[in-house]
Amino acid sequence: MITALAGGVGAARLLEGMVEVVDAATITAVVNVGDDTRLHGLHISPDLDTVLYTLAGLSDRGTGWGLAGESWTVMAELERLGGETWFRLGDRDLATHCYRTHRLDQGATLSEVTAELARARGVQVRLLPVSDDPVRTHLRLASGHEVPFQEYFVRLRHDVAVAAVRFAGADQARPAPGVLEAVDDAEVVVVCPSNPVVSIGPVVAVPGLLDHLRRRRDVVVAVSPIVAGAAIKGPAARLMAESGFEPSVVGVARWYAPWVSTLVVDRADEALAPAVEAEGVRCVVADTVMSDVRRAAELSRAVLGALGDGRR
Amino acid sequence: MITALAGGVGAARLLEGMVEVVDAATITAVVNVGDDTRLHGLHISPDLDTVLYTLAGLSDRGTGWGLAGESWTVMAELERLGGETWFRLGDRDLATHCYRTHRLDQGATLSEVTAELARARGVQVRLLPVSDDPVRTHLRLASGHEVPFQEYFVRLRHDVAVAAVRFAGADQARPAPGVLEAVDDAEVVVVCPSNPVVSIGPVVAVPGLLDHLRRRRDVVVAVSPIVAGAAIKGPAARLMAESGFEPSVVGVARWYAPWVSTLVVDRADEALAPAVEAEGVRCVVADTVMSDVRRAAELSRAVLGALGDGRR
Numbered sequence: 001m002i003t004a005l006a007g008g009v010g011a012a013r014l015l016e017g018m019v020e021v022v023d024a025a026t027i028t029a030v031v032n033v034g035d036d037t038r039l040h041g042l043h044i045s046p047d048l049d050t051v052l053y054t055l056a057g058l059s060d061r062g063t064g065w066g067l068a069g070e071s072w073t074v075m076a077e078l079e080r081l082g083g084e085t086w087f088r089l090g091d092r093d094l095a096t097h098c099y100r101t102h103r104l105d106q107g108a109t110l111s112e113v114t115a116e117l118a119r120a121r122g123v124q125v126r127l128l129p130v131s132d133d134p135v136r137t138h139l140r141l142a143s144g145h146e147v148p149f150q151e152y153f154v155r156l157r158h159d160v161a162v163a164a165v166r167f168a169g170a171d172q173a174r175p176a177p178g179v180l181e182a183v184d185d186a187e188v189v190v191v192c193p194s195n196p197v198v199s200i201g202p203v204v205a206v207p208g209l210l211d212h213l214r215r216r217r218d219v220v221v222a223v224s225p226i227v228a229g230a231a232i233k234g235p236a237a238r239l240m241a242e243s244g245f246e247p248s249v250v251g252v253a254r255w256y257a258p259w260v261s262t263l264v265v266d267r268a269d270e271a272l273a274p275a276v277e278a279e280g281v282r283c284v285v286a287d288t289v290m291s292d293v294r295r296a297a298e299l300s301r302a303v304l305g306a307l308g309d310g311r312r
Numbered sequence: 313m314i315t316a317l318a319g320g321v322g323a324a325r326l327l328e329g330m331v332e333v334v335d336a337a338t339i340t341a342v343v344n345v346g347d348d349t350r351l352h353g354l355h356i357s358p359d360l361d362t363v364l365y366t367l368a369g370l371s372d373r374g375t376g377w378g379l380a381g382e383s384w385t386v387m388a389e390l391e392r393l394g395g396e397t398w399f400r401l402g403d404r405d406l407a408t409h410c411y412r413t414h415r416l417d418q419g420a421t422l423s424e425v426t427a428e429l430a431r432a433r434g435v436q437v438r439l440l441p442v443s444d445d446p447v448r449t450h451l452r453l454a455s456g457h458e459v460p461f462q463e464y465f466v467r468l469r470h471d472v473a474v475a476a477v478r479f480a481g482a483d484q485a486r487p488a489p490g491v492l493e494a495v496d497d498a499e500v501v502v503v504c505p506s507n508p509v510v511s512i513g514p515v516v517a518v519p520g521l522l523d524h525l526r527r528r529r530d531v532v533v534a535v536s537p538i539v540a541g542a543a544i545k546g547p548a549a550r551l552m553a554e555s556g557f558e559p560s561v562v563g564v565a566r567w568y569a570p571w572v573s574t575l576v577v578d579r580a581d582e583a584l585a586p587a588v589e590a591e592g593v594r595c596v597v598a599d600t601v602m603s604d605v606r607r608a609a610e611l612s613r614a615v616l617g618a619l620g621d622g623r624r
Contacts, residue, residue, distance in 0.1 A: 041353035041413030071385055077407030081432045084414055091403055095389030101353030102396055120393045 002304065003186035004029045007199025008047045009064035009233055010225055010290075011192035012054035014303070015125060017296025018190075019055065022304065024124035028182040032194070033110070033129045034137035034167055034202030037150045039087055042097035043104055046150070047199070048114055048129060049096060056121035064233065067092050086155045111176045128182065130203045133173040137198050140164040149198065158235035162242045165197055170205035183212040190303055191222035193232070193288060196255050197239040204259070213259040220260045221306045223288055223299070224252045227266040232289065248272065253279040262306050264288060264299075282306075314616065315498035316341045319511025320359045321376035321545055322537055322602075323504035324366035326615070327437060329608025330502075331367065334616065336436035340494040344506070345422070345441045346449035346479055346514030349462045351399055354409040355416055358462070359511065360426055360441060361408060368433035376545065379404050398467045423488045440494065442515045445485035449510050452476040461510065470547035474554045477509055482517035495524040502615055503534035505544070505600060508567050509551040516571070525571040533574040533618045535600055535611070536564045540580040544601065560584065565591040574618050576600060576611075594618075 002022065004015060006029045015029055032047045046065065053059040053067055060068045070090030079085045089097065096117065103113045109132040118127050137149040142161035152158055183189060194200055204210050213220060229248050231237045237247035245251040249265040253276040256263065263281045265272065266288040276283040286302035287295060314334065316327060318341045327341055347358045358377065365371040365379055372380045382402030391397045401409065408429065415425045421444040430439050449461040454473035464470055495501060506512055516522050525532060541560050543549045549559035557563040561577040565588040568575065575593045577584065578600040588595040598614035599607060 038353075038417070039414065040410035041350075041355065041417060042410075043353065071383075071403075073383055073385060073403035074407045074410065077404040078410055081407060081411045081429065083407065083411040091383075091385035092389040094386045094406065095393060095395065098352035098354075098386065098390055099393045099395040102351065105350070105353060117393065 001182075001186050002027045002188050002190060003182040004190040004192055005194075005200055005203050006031045006047065006051055006192045007194025008032075008035070008050040010223075011047070011194045011199070012051045012059065012064070013290040013296050014190070014192045014223065014300060015051060016054050016293055017290060017298070018300040018304075019125060020293065020297035021300050024055075025126075028126040028128060028178070028186075030128050030130050030179050030182060030203060032199050032203050033131060034135050034198065034205075035149050035153070036134070036136065037087075037148060039084070039089075039150075041101065042089075042094070043101045044087075044089075044097050045100065045110070045114075045129070048127060049093070051125075051127060052114075052117060052121060052123055055123045055125055058121070066090050087150055109176070111178075126178075126182075128176050128179055130176060130179060130209070131173040131206050132176045134169045135173045135202050135206060136168045137202050138166050138168050139198075140166070153235075158238070162239060165201065165239070165243070167202045167205040170202065171207065173206045175206050175208050179206075180208055180212050183209070183216055186216070186219065188304055188307060189213065189216055189220040191220065191256065191260060193223040193225040195225060195231070195234055195236040195239065196252060197236065197243055210259060217259050217261050219307060221262040221264060221284075221303055222252070222256050222260045223264045223303055224249045224266065224269070226252050227288060228268040249283075250275045250279065253281040253283070257281050264303055264306055313494075313498050314339045314500050314502060315494040316502040316504055317506075317512055317515050318343045318359065318363055318504045319506025320344075320347070320362040321366075323359070323506045323511070324363045324371065324376070325602040325608050326502070326504045326535065326612060327363060328366050328605055329602060329610070330612040330616075331437060332605065332609035333612050336367075337438075340438040340440060340490070340498075342440050342442050342491050342494060342515060344511050344515050345443060346447050346510065346517075347461050347465070348446070348448065349399075349460060351396070351401075351462075353413065354401075354406070355413045356399075356401075356409050357412065357422070357426075357441070360439060361405070363439060364426075364429060364433060364435055367435045367437055370433070378402050399462055421488070423490075438490075438494075440488050440491055442488060442491060442521070443485040443518050444488045446481045447485045447514050447518060448480045449514050450478050450480050451510075452478070465547075470550070474551060477513065477551070477555070479514045479517040482514065483519065485518045487518050487520050491518075492520055492524050495521070495528055498528070499531065500616055500619060501525065501528055501532040503532065503568065503572060505535040505537040507537060507543070507546055507548040507551065508564060509548065509555055522571060529571050529573050531619060532572045533576060533596075533615055534564070534568050534572045535576045535615055536561045536578065536581070538564055539578040539600060561595075562587045562591065565593040565595070569593050576615055576618055
């Protein structure tokens with residue numbers, strides 16, 4: 001049994017490699033819902049969809065999000081109408097949101113809908129939203145203005161200074177059914193190479209998660225999303241710095257140290273291994289840049305083996 | 313100034329003809345919202361859209377609803393997911409619903425959104441939903457089960473016996489801004505050849521409408537949606553019979569008599585003119601089957617002239 005804490009693209013890639021090396025049915029992914037949004041009346045769960053589409057072999061490998069070979073008829077027409085089109089929703093992707101919203105309106109939980117979508121897409125990995133309750137990431141900009149995640153990430157292209165991050169609703173949220181058990185029962189808990197601040201942050205902000213993770217610290221292995229001082233993708237480095245943490249594998253180690261025992265870093269950061277270990281976190285070096293599925297599978301092997309053969 | 317009370321396809325066709333014979337900007341259409349529904353989280357206004365698409369020259373002339381040359385990518389994918397697809401939403405049509413829902417979520421009224429959509433589509437006729445408040449047609453079936461309009465109309469193909477019709481929310485609804493004034497100020501109020509029970513019914517169920525229409529009875533002209541005892545399209549005849557009215561121009565005259573002074577009937581019903589007049593309603597005979605725009609324009613001319621030269 002393996003449990004992965006997952007954000008979007010980086011997590012999806014690691015999981016895509018992981019199903020090459022272990023039975024997909026033994027993997028549970030606990031996925032961030034802080035990016036979820038309601039747009040045009042539709043409930044959109046970007047991280048769940050990225051993981052789902054990737055594991056179904058349907059994702060657009062260029063962008064990392066959305067479906068390959070997507071068409072954009074609805075967006076083009078919406079543009080013609082003068083509607084809001086900065087959040088791009090492909091035609092087939094829209095079907096997912098229609099399905100989800102309809103089922104939620106019927107009273108299904110997000111967990112139930114996610115399981116239905118995974119089944120329909122033939123995905124064997126168990127996908128759990130961290131919570132069925134709303135947890136929404138909001139960013140207070142340096143300007144003082146607070147924006148929801150997608151506005152920061154997509155509309156503003158995360159090219160603005162952030163003063164603070166909060167996870168609205170997190171204190172009231174309950175872990176989705178199976179989430180705490182997945183942490184408790186896992187042989188290995190993998191923290192995917194996702195943004196520590198806005199992808200893993202909302203996951204561990206759900207009451208109960210951090211306590212359970214702390215108790216399982218010995219089996220929690222994180223993959224650093226920071227390589228050579230920069231994020232592979234997205235604003236992880238910038239947000240870490242804005243949160244007062246060095247945007248490096250050492251900063252990641254310090255961030256995760258209370259509940260992560262082992263950090264997998266890229267070979268490019270090999271020299272920082274002693275500094276990582278000085279934070280009280282074992283350091284394992286591997287190739288972490290998943291440019292294709294084969295490399296993702298190799299990284300997964302390294303991650304799942306990290307508890308046994310990591311160097312000290 | 314002409315004000316039309318409108319349902320869906322029949323109304324759209326008459327209005328399409330009317331703009332050929334009078335300046336579109338002098339026409340206000342007060343449109344039924346009893347068919348409105350929320351599906352997949354989207355606010356759908358079928359009658360407003362049918363009128364809008366038709367006046368924009370974009371409607372599918374085969375079906376009468378939806379857009380010509382529509383594509384169905386979202387529905388096909390939703391079908392693949394096992395979603396609800398009995399209510400067919402084309403890709404470009406979906407953009408309308410996305411736009412509307414987004415604007416309503418932002419706090420715009422249905423009137424405001426409708427005006428925006430009309431502007432974007434280049435429609436000059438002023439389209440007013442009869443109310444910005446929810447008015448929803450529900451049908452109690454002979455089986456005792458109550459269903460919302462679209463389930464009756466689309467899913468059950470109106471092929472079931474109806475025991476009663478009610479307009480949920482109507483008693484709390486306020487006429488949309490401009491609706492009562494449009495009735496008060498019109499030189500002619502045209503009741504389009506729409507279903508008296510479930511298209512015009514919800515319009516006049518909004519408090520205030522009937523009072524204002526009664527006061528303007530002298531200038532209210534209806535076009536019978538029943539020709540030779542049958543509806544051109546849809547369940548008008550059946551629903552009239554189920555409501556205790558003869559499904560004929562005489563039944564229509566009796567239905568509308570309290571607030572309609574003149575009824576335009578098809579030549580096929582010429583022999584029933586005395587029976588119509590016996591209901592206290594002037595009867596004007598014309599060709600009412602609008603098989604093309606030219607015929608719709610001719611019918612419009614007859615309707616707009618009906619107050620002056622109707623036979624007694």
